[in-house]
Amino acid sequence: MRIATIERKTGxxxxxxxxxxxxxxxxxxENPIGFFDHMLRSFCKHGLFDLSGTIKGDLEVDQHHTxxxxxxxxxxxxxxxxxxxxxxxxxxxxxxxxxEALLRAAVDFGGRPFLVCNAELTGIPLVSVQDGxxxxxxxxxxxxxxxxxxxxxxxxxxxxxxxxxxxxHKMEGLFKAAARAIRSAVEIDPRRNGEVPSTKGTIV
Numbered sequence: 001m002r003i004a005t006i007e008r009k010t011g012x013x014x015x016x017x018x019x020x021x022x023x024x025x026x027x028x029x030e031n032p033i034g035f036f037d038h039m040l041r042s043f044c045k046h047g048l049f050d051l052s053g054t055i056k057g058d059l060e061v062d063q064h065h066t067x068x069x070x071x072x073x074x075x076x077x078x079x080x081x082x083x084x085x086x087x088x089x090x091x092x093x094x095x096x097x098x099x100e101a102l103l104r105a106a107v108d109f110g111g112r113p114f115l116v117c118n119a120e121l122t123g124i125p126l127v128s129v130q131d132g133x134x135x136x137x138x139x140x141x142x143x144x145x146x147x148x149x150x151x152x153x154x155x156x157x158x159x160x161x162x163x164x165x166x167x168x169h170k171m172e173g174l175f176k177a178a179a180r181a182i183r184s185a186v187e188i189d190p191r192r193n194g195e196v197p198s199t200k201g202t203i204v
Contacts, residue, residue: 002186004080005053008073012065013057019077021186023050030054033063035126035137035168036070036145039175047179063138071145075152082186085109090197092184098173101164105177107185108156111203115150117143119170120161126168142171146178155185 002021008014017029027044029051031037044051051074057066082088093106125136150157159178164170189197196202 002081002083004077006073006076006080008069008076010069012061013055013069015053015055015057015066015069015073017051017053017055017070017073017077019074019081020050021078021081023048026050026052028052030056032056032059033066033137034128034130034135036063036067039172040070042172043175043179045179046176047183049179049183063141064144067138067141068144068148071148072152075149075155078149078153078155078182078186082109084196085111085198085203086196087188087192087194088186088197089189089192090185090203092181092186094177094180094184096173096177096180098164098169098176099166101166101169101173102162103164103170103173103177104158104160104162105174105181106158107178107181109153109185109203110156110198111154112156113150113152113154114156115143115147116158116160117146118160119143119174120164121167121170124167139167139171142174155182 005018007016025045025048027041091108096103121139128135161170
């Protein structure tokens with residue numbers, strides 16, 4: 001089983017995550033941001049990754065530090081669990097339809113981190129109410145999360161909204177598309193016989 005645990009403690013956040021790349025889609029993370037929790041659960045469900053841990057951050061400032069650092073920690077978990085990437089498919093892509101929105105993700109765990117994010121979001125925060133308390137999600141933190149992930153996971157990720165109206169649908173569809181693309185990339189290729197998927201013989 002490819003499992004990794006990473007802890008990150010700074011003056012702004014305290015995050016601990018454990019990921020199992022060969023899981024069943026279970027997500028049990030203590031997450032203080034409602035919509036973000038929904039995104040991580042969708043990521044796990046569609047990628048068949050098991051994720052557990054706790055997320056704490058300086059939400060009295062804003063959501064940026066918490067969401068970006070979670071992306072960093074999750075990316076570090078993937079990098080640690082993948083090791084030298086021997087035997088995996090390495091790349092994957094997925095086209096995900098979600099109501100009026102159509103989303104695309106393509107990823108390559110080739111050791112060169114780069115994010116292209118054309119999510120086409122409005123930048124207007126999502127607003128929710130739970131137990132009489134109003135909560136928001138800063139949509140500009142969506143790209144921050146994925147930038148943190150790709151830098152730490154050392155992968156190349158392209159996220160595109162082909163069309164869509166709802167920011168909720170765009171972000172959720174992109175999380176699901178990314179999950180399916182990443183799932184395809186990190187799965188073991190039975191024909192590769194444990195070799196590193198690179199003509200160089202190594203992924204750096």
